[in-house]
Amino acid sequence: MRIILNPNRSAGTINRNIYGHFAEHLGRCIYEGLWVGPDSPIPNENGLRRDVVSALKKLNIPVLRWPGGCFADTYHWRDGVGPVSERKTIVNTNWGGVTEDNRFGTHEFMELCRQLGCEAYFSGNVGSGTVQEFSDWVEYCNMLGVSPMADLRRANGREEPFNVKYWGIGNEAWGCGGNMRPERYADLCMQYSTYLRIYDWDHMIYKIASGANVDDYEWTRKVSEIAGKTIDAVSLHYYTLPNDSWKQKGAATGFTKEQYYSTLFKTLRMKELITEHGRILRSSEPEDRRLGLVVDEWGTWYDVEPGTNPGFLYQQNTMRDALVAALNLNIFNNHCDTVVMANIAQTVNVLQAMVLTEGAKMLLTPTYHVFDMYQGHQGARQVETYAETTLISCGDWSVPDIHVSASEGADGKLLLTAVNLSDTHDAPLEVLSDVIGAKSAVTGTLLTGKPAAHNTFDKPDAVKPVTMTGIKVEDKRFTATLPACSVATFEIARE
Numbered sequence: 001m002r003i004i005l006n007p008n009r010s011a012g013t014i015n016r017n018i019y020g021h022f023a024e025h026l027g028r029c030i031y032e033g034l035w036v037g038p039d040s041p042i043p044n045e046n047g048l049r050r051d052v053v054s055a056l057k058k059l060n061i062p063v064l065r066w067p068g069g070c071f072a073d074t075y076h077w078r079d080g081v082g083p084v085s086e087r088k089t090i091v092n093t094n095w096g097g098v099t100e101d102n103r104f105g106t107h108e109f110m111e112l113c114r115q116l117g118c119e120a121y122f123s124g125n126v127g128s129g130t131v132q133e134f135s136d137w138v139e140y141c142n143m144l145g146v147s148p149m150a151d152l153r154r155a156n157g158r159e160e161p162f163n164v165k166y167w168g169i170g171n172e173a174w175g176c177g178g179n180m181r182p183e184r185y186a187d188l189c190m191q192y193s194t195y196l197r198i199y200d201w202d203h204m205i206y207k208i209a210s211g212a213n214v215d216d217y218e219w220t221r222k223v224s225e226i227a228g229k230t231i232d233a234v235s236l237h238y239y240t241l242p243n244d245s246w247k248q249k250g251a252a253t254g255f256t257k258e259q260y261y262s263t264l265f266k267t268l269r270m271k272e273l274i275t276e277h278g279r280i281l282r283s284s285e286p287e288d289r290r291l292g293l294v295v296d297e298w299g300t301w302y303d304v305e306p307g308t309n310p311g312f313l314y315q316q317n318t319m320r321d322a323l324v325a326a327l328n329l330n331i332f333n334n335h336c337d338t339v340v341m342a343n344i345a346q347t348v349n350v351l352q353a354m355v356l357t358e359g360a361k362m363l364l365t366p367t368y369h370v371f372d373m374y375q376g377h378q379g380a381r382q383v384e385t386y387a388e389t390t391l392i393s394c395g396d397w398s399v400p401d402i403h404v405s406a407s408e409g410a411d412g413k414l415l416l417t418a419v420n421l422s423d424t425h426d427a428p429l430e431v432l433s434d435v436i437g438a439k440s441a442v443t444g445t446l447l448t449g450k451p452a453a454h455n456t457f458d459k460p461d462a463v464k465p466v467t468m469t470g471i472k473v474e475d476k477r478f479t480a481t482l483p484a485c486s487v488a489t490f491e492i493a494r495e
């Protein structure tokens with residue numbers, strides 16, 4: 001399999017925010033997964049689990065979206081500030097009907113972002129909130145001087161503004177966020193957007209409109225045409241389901257060969273979605289500003305683990321998920337001229353998570369390892385690649401055997417990330433580039449296993465990255481073998 005790397009051609013800089021994450025008040029993501037409270041026997045810093053935060057910190061997460069998801073359009077931020085004992089209790093109607101006592105709110109989330117060293121992305125309530133409420137939240141977070149909301153923030157113990165940059169104007173307004181038509185949402189979006197003020201010109205805010213479900217191109221067209229001049233970006237949600245049915249999505253671990261390939265095939269659809277939504281955004285450029293595409297929910301969605309609460313969306317995570325993550329990240333990298341942010345759903349214990357917890361125990365998923373291995377792409381310059389691929393077919397599904405992306409870091413080193421999609425065949429790679437010399441240092445990291453291989457609390461290291469062996473470097477090329485069902489990264493020093 002030949003791969004050509006051409007550092008002379010690039011689609012641009014890979015926005016760090018493509019490596020963003022999403023944490024909703026859903027199941028055990030926030031509560032148990034991230035927040036245990038300051039009095040918990042589980043070691044914590046200001047209520048946040050030390051083990052989980054320290055694992056996530058290693059991923060260099062650029063931005064974290066919160067509090068939903070569907071939860072966002074039922075969330076009233078004032079319920080979650082002030083003395084914890086006085087906070088209001090509500091019902092989380094979207095996710096299991098559980099009691100939400102609001103002990104994790106704006107200040108606790110900002111503490112999480114501080115510990116992770118990431119930017120906050122707040123998803124505001126349009127579905128059941130008011131313009132005033134949303135506008136007040138921005139003022140509460142971002143106003144430096146004297147104002148009713150800044151004073152309230154100070155009374156709640158925070159002197160300095162939080163300077164939250166990213167604001168989502170509702171979530172899935174076509175569904176759980178209000179079941180609106182695009183015209184109605186676009187009008188509301190403009191109205192809300194008008195009152196999301198900038199309080200400090202050194203800290204601009206960035207407004208993201210609630211975007212389309214999968215291939216609803218009409219949504220993107222209407223929202224960008226009508227509301228485009230008041231926003232910075234439009235979002236897109238696309239989940240990978242092995243089956244075509246939301247009632248029987250398919251199992252996370254016990255899947256067939258055909259479901260393995262259907263999952264990869266459906267993941268690759270992300271390229272078509274980005275291309276088409278991106279084309280629409282370009283055609284409606286308001287005032288010569290290009291609207292960004294924010295893929296703020298993506299990842300696998302399976303039937304929940306047997307025996308767990310169906311409203312909690314807890315699922316295991318296998319090598320198949322590692323490949324899904326790697327394929328999506330390769331696609332985002334290669335479309336960095338369109339995709340300005342992406343947020344995998346969700347960080348802990350929900351859907352395609354980085355980390356799973358059970359009481360005081362924690363494990364890192366294969367998806368976590370992919371995010372770790374791909375870190376070098378953050379903020380790097382995308383480099384064009386050409387891969388000679390062969391189609392693999394299984395039942396109704398055909399996928400290329402190899403999928404790649406590449407970038408060049410500020411130090412001039414190239415990072416090539418490659419996926420072998422075959423579940424049975426190793427792939428001999430020949431990587432060609434003018435910048436490789438016989439003395440170039442090429443190192444690699446490999447994540448591989450059977451498609452259903454996964455980590456458990458008893459065997460947390462069953463799937464983990466290893467150093468790649470057998471890399472042979474020559475003038476203008478190197479060779480290596482990608483085992484079946486694997487993700488590999490190659491760091492290439494120019495000669």
Ligand code: AHR
Pocket residue numbers: 024068069070071171172297345346351
């Ligand atoms: O991530 C789970 C849910 O999926 C989100 O709450 C919603 O936005 C989407 O439908």
